[in-house]
Amino acid sequence: MPDSSEPPAAWHAASVPAVLDAFSVDPHRGLSDDEARKRHDEHGPNELVEQQQRTALQILLEQFQNPLVWLLIGAAIVSIFVGELAEVIAILAIVALNAALGFFQDYRAENALALLRDLSAPTAVVLRNGEWRRLPARELAPGDVYQLEAGARCPADGRLVEAAHLQINEASLTGESMPVEKQIEPLDEDTSLAERSNMVFKGSTVSGGRGVAVVTAVGMRSELGRIAELLEGVEREETPLQRRLSKLGRQLTYGALILIALMVVIGLVRQQPLKLVFLTALSMAVAVIPEGLPAAVTVVLAIGTRRMLKRQALVRRLAAIETLGSVTVICTDKTGTLTMGRMAATDVAIGDQDISLSDLASGGHDAAADGVRSLLAAATLCSDAHQPAASSADVDAAASKADNGEGDAAHQGGEPIGDPTEVAIVEAAADVRIDLQSLHERFPRVEEVSFDSDRKRMSTVHKIAEPGDLETFLPLLSSQGGQPGDARLVCCKGSLESVLSVSDRHWTGSDVAAIDEQASRDWNARHDQLASRGFRVLAVGVDVRAGGDWMRSNEGIEQNLILVGLIGLSDPPRSEAKEAVERCHTAGIRPVMITGDHPLTARHIAGEIGIGPADRVLTGRDLAALDDAGLSKAALETSVYARVTPEDKLKIVDALRQHGEVVAMTGDGVNDAPALRKSSVGVAMGITGTDVAKDAADLVLLDDNFASIVAAVGEGRIILGNILRFLKFLLSTNSGELWVMILAILLGMPLPLLPIQILWINLVTDGFPALGLAFENTDRHAMRRPPRAVDAPLLDREMLIDILWIGLLMGIVSLAAGGSLSPSAEDEARWRTMIFSVLTISQLGNALALRSSTEPLWRLGLWTNPLLLVSVVVTAGLQAAVVYVPFLQRTFGTVPLSLRDAILCPLLGLVVYVAVEGVKLWRNRG
Structure with a gap:
């Protein structure tokens, strides 16, 4: 009995007797109950073990581990001491809102590991004491013999000891949707996971046939368990924007603390009343912090989810939207994403011609068309796929379309059902x-x-029912022997080597000739040519004979056939995949194909759609032979990977990220979940994806289409641009508030803005225009320039300079509106109301000017972003209400302005708009 502490043995390389001997089990009796119990106690239950997840309380408390939040709570405490109840309520409401938004996002991300349990079969048919029993799958132990039948889920990893037409769907583990045909013969020790045709794995499903296997690994030692361990070991990292915002938050906090300390010192030196000192410090703290920023970012990203949804991308984690805008590498699966995800017969080799079925004129009766019809008719007869009968209404509709030249009678039935390869042949016919x-x-x-x-x-x-049937359906055989009632048609399909071994003649394109050595070499060369292009190749043989004793044996049926030709089947590229890859190159994004499929297939598809260099394909075996330096170099040079394992995907993503790449990774199977979580943006497939993959991902593609990823990246860039745009807008306003406060203090003026007024500006009059900027869609060149560097500062030099000078201009204009450096006590309320109003109107003009960094507003047009225009009008109306509605006047410390003042405020506010537009024109004058 193998030691549980040892690494998994290469059971696929051992013969069936060797495996049975190693586990000390009789395949006809199975384990005894006592032995099974002993092994179960030694190896543990056959189930996945989850690490303890964060509780809801832990997630909630984590929302308060932010310096800006601490500063806001501190400001609320100061507000209590100075008796400003309105400020306390407003600040605590901000803290609660931000905490709630963060909590609900994080709480949803805790379920990926739990879903792995759902892939474990609840029961299994197990051989114990010579009897087949249905037992809970968690009770299986190494050495148990269990049975597999169509539709069942594999309860544990096992080595097959019997296989009868057994096909297993291992998409959840390997990512490939085609069922794997299983057998019991030993394989080479270095055979990759996807090619271990004598093994079955926990969580995979039986597509057809039956089999018997010996348990080789249970629980966390199974392949599914290894993926669970990988998933547990991958922590979700902060996105680039989250890291930048965290850094900005720390910088603003330190700056606020310094300014507060400075204001307190100045106030005490000037012997100002203690309440005024604390009120000034509180106002300064509130002015530094863009309180609406976290909520604004969340709202903008939420709006982005709607835009993404129109691009067939469902966002599961809001922060992933901005990361998409910085993506530099897209690692994508092949099957179903770059390709159609279903087999299609597209090419045939018949006679002396190689023919693309799409180029073949339908309905023709020349030699090529007759040959193709004969080939596909024989292959269709030699298959178990069938086309369900259509309803009478469907038949009438199809006939009507055929009469109008819009369809044909051949498609009157429903969708073909059966093995994917045979379905492809039926559809081609x-x-x-x-x-x-x-x-x-x-x-x-x-x-x-x-x-x-x-x-x-x-x-x-x-x-053969009637004499003319061969002429109608298999014209190449119409000259062969046989009479009605007595004639029999033999059809055979399989590998070329196999069909050649039972054929003595072949179709040359004009007649039937004997197969000699040269003909055999020619057919093999044509087979290899199709295989090198990524096709799965089937050969088709036929014969027409009079009925007789030959029909009673397999050997009698499979002899003296005519090799008609070859059918090339593939999962063809999506029509839009090539254009999407070209868009990636234009946008400075490198597409990388990572597939579990054969290297030849991967190379062919990559070459067709432009992922390259396609001549360099690395396999999982190649990756295993590389050291860290070699892997790092390969990650930069290789764009096509084949036959990879879950560990390989993690290695590739790790290597790319170590080079500073922002990686989007696609996947659909359980095997993809660790890499999806490790990548910068995990993208799961919505149609073929497992629940585990979707839960580990940040984004779900509703149509499983690579082109949708590229479109989502473009949307991500626009949204990231909008975030940076409204960030500049918000910080410009904060800068204006700070300049007003600093200049007023330096000039010995009274307190120019109350804390509640600053909160109103930061939350309401900032909030609506910021929301309008989130809907900006004027960046037509988003996918024509390289992605934003991941290490680029959130505030680059130009943006920082703009924030400072725009804020300074706002401060000067606002203080100038007061009309006096030292207003009287009676006039102080009016003076403060003027400053408050001009600052608000200045920021509205700034919002309109910041719509584009290159185009002035009159070129963009006022109505190209109607929401922003409406938000500006609404904000102006709300500001007017604060000034003229009595109960709001008491809350915000305002007084009604005269008509002259009311006209002067917007005129002064327009100065900022004109200045920003003027600087924009000057910068883009060339």
Whole structure:
């Protein structure tokens, strides 16, 4: 019995007897109850163990671990001491709102590991004491023998000891949607996980057939358990904007503390009343902090989710929207994202021609068309896929379309059902106008030899109903022997090597000839050519014979066939994938393909859509051979990876991020979850994605389309630009408030703004225009320039200079509006109201001017952002209410202004708008 402390053995490389011997188990009796209990106690239950998650209280408390929040709470405490109840309520409301928004975002992100449990089968059919029993899957132990049937979920990792037409869907582990055909023969020790055809893995599902396996690993030692451990070990990191905002928050906090200390010292030196000293310090603290910034960022990102949804991207974590705007590398899966996600027969090799089915003129009767129809008709007959009968209404609709040249009768049935490869063949036959229903009626199946992994082929025998049926459906065989009632059609499909071994003739393009060595070499060369282009290749053989004893044996059926040709099947690229890749290159983004598929397939698809260099493909085996330096170098040079494991994906993402790349990673399977969480932006598939992948991701693509990722990145850039735009707007206002306070103190003026007035500006008159700026969509060149550098400061030199001079101008204009350096006590309320109003109107003009960094407002047009225009009008109306409504006057310390003052305020406020537009024109004069 293997030691549980040892690393997992290469069970796929061991023979069935060796595996049974290693686990000391009889495949006909299984384990005894006592032995199973002993092993269960030693290895633990067959279930995934979750680390303890954060409680709701812990998540809530984490929302207060922010210097800005501490400063606001401090300001609220000071407000209590100076008796400003309105300020206390307003500040605590801000703190509570920000905490609530952060809590609900973080609380949703705690469920990814829990969903892994759902992939574990609740019960399993297990052999104990010579009897098959249905037991809870958690009771399985290494060495248990269990049964697999169609539709069942694999309860534990196991080595197959029996397999009858067994197909397993391992998409949740490998990411590839095609079922894997299983067998029991040993494989090379270095065979990759995706190619271990004699193993089954916990959490995968049985697509067809049946099998028996011996448990090799349970619980956290299974492949699913290893993914769970990887997921637990990956902490979700802050986004670039979150890190920048945190740094800005710390800087503003330190600055506020310095200013507060300075104001207290100045006030005490001037022997000002203690209440005024604290009121001034409180006003300064409130002026420094952009209280509305956290809520504004959250609201803007929430608005961004609606825009993303129109691009088929559902946002699960708001902060991911801004990170999308900085993405430099998109690591994408192949199947279903870059490709259609379903097999299609697109190319055939028949006679001496290689033909693309899309180029073939439908309905033609030349040699090529006859050959293709014969090839696809034979392959369709030799398959178990079928097309359900359509309803009478559907038939009438299809017939009407056919009459109008909009469709054809071949497509009157429903969607074909069956093995994906055979479905692709049936669909191709319908595309060349083969009437599928008539085909099966005219050639009813009378015998068959099922596919198995040893022979690598399937064969069927069909009765030929009427003499003209061959001419109609298989014109290449119309000259062969047989009479009505006696003739039999044999069809065979499988690997070229297999079909060649039972064929003695082939179709040359004009007639049937014997297969000699040269013909065999030619067919193999054509096969290799298709395979090198990423195709799965099937050969098709046929024959027409009189009925006889040959039908009673497999060997009699599968002999002396005519090799008709080859069918190339692939998962073709999406039509929009190439254009999306080109948009990535234009935008300075490097697309990287990471797939569990074969390297040849990966190279072909990458070459078709422009991901490159496609001639350099690294496999999981190649990555395992690299040291850290080699992996780091490979990450910069390689754009195509194939046959990768979950650990490989993590390595690739890690290596890219160590180079400073902002990585978006796509995935759909459980195996993708660790890399989705580790990446800068995790993108899960909405159609094919597992719940685990979706929960670990930041973004879910509703259409599983790579083009939607690129479109989402473009939206992310626009939204990031809008965040930076309203950040500049908010900080310009804070700068204006600070300059008003500083200049007033230096000039010996009274307190120019009350704390409640500053809060009103920061939350209300700032808030509405900031919301309007969030809907700005004037950046037509967002995807024509490189992404914003991840280490770029939030406030670059130009933005910092703008914030300072715009704020200084606001301060000067606002103080000038007061009309006096030392107003009398009776006139102080009017003086303060003028400053308050001009500062508010100045910021509204600034909002209009900041819509674009290059285009003036008159070129953009007032109505190109109607929400901003409405927000400016609403804000002006609210400011007027604060000045003229009596109960608001008492709350905000304002008095009604005369008509002259009311006209003067907007005129002075326009100075800021004119200045900002003038500087913009000067900067872009070239």
